[in-house]
Amino acid sequence: MNYQIVMLLGQDGVTNGAIYALLALSILLVFTVTRILLIPQGEFVSFAALCMAAMEGGKPLYIGWLLLALSLAALALEAKERYQANGKLQLKGGDFAFTLYSLAACALLATAPLGTAGKPIQALLTLGLIVPLGPLMYRVFFQAIAAGHSLVLLIVSIAVHVALVGIGLLMFGAEGARIQPFSEGSIQLGGANINSQTLWVVAVSLILIVALYFFFEKTLYGKALRATAVNRLGAELVGISPELAGKASFSLAALIGALSGILIAPITTIYFDSGFVISLKGFVGSIIGGLASYPVAAIGALGIGLAEAFSTFWASSYKEVIVFTLILPFLLWRSLAHGGVEEEE
Amino acid sequence: MKPANLSPKTLSILCVGLAIALGPIVLPEYQVSQVNNIGIFALVTLGLILLTGVAGMTSFGQAAFVGISAYTTGYLATSEQLPDWLGWAGASPWAALAIGLLLTLAVATLLGGLTLKLSGHYLPLGTIAWGLSLYYLFGTLEFLGGHTGISGIPPLQLFGLTLDQGYELYYLIWALVLVAVIVTLNLLDSREGRAIRALRGGQLMAESMGVNTYRSKLLAFLVAATFAAIAGWLYAYTQRFVAPAPFSLQSGIDYMFMALIGGVGQVWGALLGAASVTFLKQWLQDLLPHLLGKSGNYESIVFGLLIVWLMQKVPGGIWSWLSPKLPDWKIKKPAAPGAESGEKLVRRPQPQAGEVILDVRKVTRRFGGLVANNDLSLSVKAGEILAVIGPNGAGKSTLFNQLSCVDTPTSGEIHFRGVQVNGRNARQIAGQGLSRTFQHVKLLPTMTVLENVAIGAHLRGECGFISAALRLDRKDEAKLLQEARYQLERVGLGNYLHVEAGSLALGQQRILEIARALCADPCLLLLDEPAAGLRHMEKQALADLLRKLRAEGMAVLLVEHDMDFVMGLVDRVFVMEFGQRIAEGLPEEIQKNPAVLEAYLGGAE
Structure with a gap:
């Protein structure tokens, strides 16, 4: 193994690791705010990547229908809950926002010539299609049981993931896809070629991490989410709506997932079910961070990316085995550092 | 045994046993193999019911555990040239079963050992990661055949019989399922089983009663892994072929769905879940491609949404919906076994009257800058009742937590019967003879009153998993239940032995906690607000009981707000305010003490 190979593998590792780090942050964010381990995080990634690929290939996109179905379900739930609370149907204009948005998206996807639109437009459109899935998912599947046992939340999370993988197969088909890179070329740095795709990933990840930092430190909504993460009941008592916190954290998760999907689309071939394994590496990162620490989770995820890249070189077929076995020493460390018995909620 | 005396458990086992025996006679050939698969699935699901439904993990x-065992069996049965040290295992299905079981249990012990001390999210994440890992490993390892797997496994031969027909395997599979069901039912109805049932929502309480909750969790996990390993062995001989796909994470999730759909809290839910998921899946696989116009794994959409709906509307699964419709033999509780037997549990040597039981020396507890307990010293003797009183926020609960070893003092020492105990955990101190109740009642609402109280006697029994599974624990169990019954009668709950603990009034639940604490045969009883929520007559009965215990030589320390109750009962009173001791003495002295009056009523400013 020479310097060139080390640089090449390192570059690969950092690229993937940056994406795992983003996902780890998103998983932690959702977990601390809502107690939900967001297993469907990976579907945001794969759906976004496959949306990009379908637009590039000029293939029909059916994801508008998923949006429409979810927003109609959300509308129906809203109407039912209002009716049960007040005895009459009271829907305001705002309740129809998601439905109208989904109808518009369906119309746009059916008519506009997306294949010739250019990468930036396609990426924006993908974000516009994927991000609303986050709050809708929270509304339809989780809001009613948000206060339930964490075991119930976990099982529903798994079930939503299973359903979405099936829907993904229905929408995008079984073939994998990979899109053209955002830009060609590379730059020289310290005697090694740095691929421009790597720069894209690292730059976007850094920007996102800094943006998240400012969101949580400087804005009222960010502080409200942090407050909910620290003490859910306390936050509710000072007027932070748990529904808002849930939807906001799911929106952020969908945004981060969709961006990761767009970034990874030119790097790896993505299938309808690839998202799970990708996001699971984010989970390994957040386990390393003890399901609590953001910086440790991000560094852990970066380490996962590097470990993966280097194990590809030494023992390519055992890549996944090595990566997932990596959690054992960290579990041991957590277990030894752990104190007494704690009651589950 | 007369039919009328059959317990619901025996009756249900007999019914299912009969149905199983008739199976191959009424079923066509291809259905038999379908039902064989259901039996294998049910075995795995049964483990999950114990793990998830009962123990809350x-x-x-x-599926990966099934895979380890199935691959072991397949490898040993087909390899022409086993390494020398393994040569003896090649021909024997028993050896394959034993080795598969050992390997599965080794992996399960490793995973469980690493995750079960942590909060509940680490086990599922750990099993997901390892499920994937093993799946990739099965597909990669050359000696396991890679993605094509191992084919040509010879038929199963046991005791000179060759089992290669569907109905022959049928009897073996379903006999094992039935044995597993009986073992599980036996386990749940035992000392170890009560500890496992307490894991869901009662871990702090169980530790305070001397239950090693980590050990109980590991036990449940290993039993579930054992069932999976047996299923894997059966799978290899039923299919005569193993490949990675049935052991993927997807299958692991399917097993969880079977448990949830069948009814996760009920042993029979395993059979129901395995059967309904299998048939529903088959039906959807026929129907959906017609409906959608293309083929693929679309039934997962239906299953995913079904589970979401189930968790929101019918979290108990099919069984919870079905069981009220069954004949009501479910409600009749069996008489406590051995209620008449004369043998009693051995009591620990009781301390001499006047011996100092608890000695607290200069205990200080700080939380950051807040001094919750400052330099407190007190002692309790055998045959004495001490009350700790003080306004809200005085630091009584902090003190109480340190005495029961839930919390550790920042400085100072706590001696229990002459031995320093600060720094030990709640379980160890329980073993030494300290027993407690909780300010916020902690009991297991769906278990009966008798079973709840029997948890208190956990440390006084000794039968483990094996004797529970084989029903060798009946004598030990009878003694435990008799003790629980005696303590319940003593506190006045003798009429409620077999009702669900959650249906008692709050006052009765507090009394139940006292009976549970007494079951541990303590020499010091710590009571946290025992009179709160009690009616007048109940308070008098409680005071009488405590007087009786005092006369028997028990030391009692109680934290209480009800002054009438305290002043008429206790020997000494210890008064706290803002973490300090402000007075100590006889009840009548305390009632006149100016510092105490000021703390409670406020000074004249």
């Missing part, structure tokens, strides 16, 4: 790695 989640594993998505059961």
Whole structure:
């Protein structure tokens, strides 16, 4: 193994690791705010990547229908809950926002010539299609049981993931896809070629991490989410709506997932079910961070990316085995550092 | 045994046993193999019911456990040239079963050992990661055949019989399922089983009663893994072929769905879940491609949404919906076994009257800058009742937590019967003879009053998993239940032995906690607000009981707000305010003490 190979593998590792780090942050964010381990995080990634690929290939996109179905379900739930609370149907204009948005998206996807639109437009459109899935998912599947046992939340999370993988197969088909890179070329740095795709990933990840930092430190909504993460009941008592916190954290998760999907689309071939394994590496990162620490989770995820890249070189077929076995020493460390018995909620 | 005396458990086992025996006679050939698969699935699901439904833990790695055992069996049965040290195992299905079981249990012990001390999210994540890992490993390892797997496994031969027909395997599979059901039912109805049932929502309480909750969790996990390993062995001989796909994470999730759909809290839910998921899946696989116009794994959409709906509307699964419709033999509780037997549990040597039981020396507890307890010293003797009183926020609960070893003092020492105990955990101090109740009642609402109280006697029994599974624990169990019954009668709950603890009034639940604490045969009883929520007559009965215990030589320390109750009962009073001791003495002295009056009523300013 020479310097060139080390640089090449390192570059690969950092690229993937940056994406795992983003996902780890998103998983932690959702977990601390809502107690939900967001297993469907990976579907945001794969759906976004496959949306990009379908637009590039000029293939029909059916994801508008998923949006429409979810927003109609959300509308129906809203109407039912209002009716049960007040005895009459009271829907305001705002309740129809998601439905109208989904109808518009369906119309746009059916008519506009997306294949010739250019990468930036396609990426924006993908974000516009994927991000609303986050709050809708929270509304339809989780809001009613948000206060339930964490075991119930976990099982529903798994079930939503299973359903979405099936829907993904229905929408995008079984073939994998990979899109053209955002830009060609590379730059020289310290005697090694740095691929421009790597720069894209690292730059976007850094920007996102800094943006998240400012969101949580400087804005009222960010502080409200942090407050909910620290003490859910306390936050509710000072007027932070748990529904808002849930939807906001799911929106952020969908945004981060969709961006990761767009970034990874030119790097790896993505299938309808690839998202799970990708996001699971984010989970390994957040386990390393003890399901609590953001910086440790991000560094852990970066380490996962590097470990993966280097194990590809030494023992390519055992890549996944090595990566997932990596959690054992960290579990041991957590277990030894752990104190007494704690009651589950 | 007369039919009328059959317990619901025996009756249900007999019914299912009969149905199983008739199976191959009424079923066509191809259905028999279908029902064989259901039996194998049910075995795995049964483990999950114990793990998830009863003990409240989640594993998505059961399919991987099935895989370890199935691959072991396949490898040993087909390899022409086993390494020398393994040569003896090649021909024997028993050896394959034993080795598969050992390997599965080794992996399960490793995973469980690493995750079960942590909060509940680490086990599912750990099993997901390991489920994937093993799946990739099965597909990669050359000696396991890679993605094509191992084919040509010879038929199963046991005791000179060759089992290669569907109905022959049928009897073996379903006999094992039935044995597993009986073992599980036996386990749940035992000392170890009560500890496992307490894991869901009662871990702090169980530790205070001397239950090693980590050990109980590991036990449940290993039993579930054992069932999965047996299923894997059966799978290899039923299919005569093993490949990675049935042991993927997806299958692990399917097993969880079977448990949830069948009814996760009920042993029979395993059979119901395995059967309904199998048939529903088959039906959907026929129907959906017609409906959608293309083929693929679309039934997962239906299953995913079904589970979401189930968790929101019918979290108990099919069984919870079905069981009220069954004949009501479910409600009749069996008489406590051995209620008449004369043998009693051995009591620990009781301290001499006047011996100092608890000695607290200069205990200080700080939380950051807040001094919750400052330099407190007190002692309790055998045959004495001490009350700790003080306004809200005085630091009584902090003191109480340190005495029961839930919390550790920042400085100072706590001696229990002459031995320094600060720094030990709640379980160890329980073993030494300290027993407690909780300010916020902690009991297991769906278990009966008798079973709840029997948890208190956990340390006084000795039968473990094996004797429970084989029903060798009946004598030990009878003694435990008799003790629980005696303590319940003593506190006045003798009429409620077999009702669900959650249906008692709050006052009765507090009394139940006292009976549970007494079951541990303590020499010091710590009571946290025992009179709160009690009616007048109940308070008098409680005071009488405590007087009787005092006369028997028990030391009692209680934290209480009800002054009438305290002043008429206790020997000494210890008064706290803002973490300090402000007075100590006889009740009548305390009632006149100016500092105490000021703390409670406020000074004249």
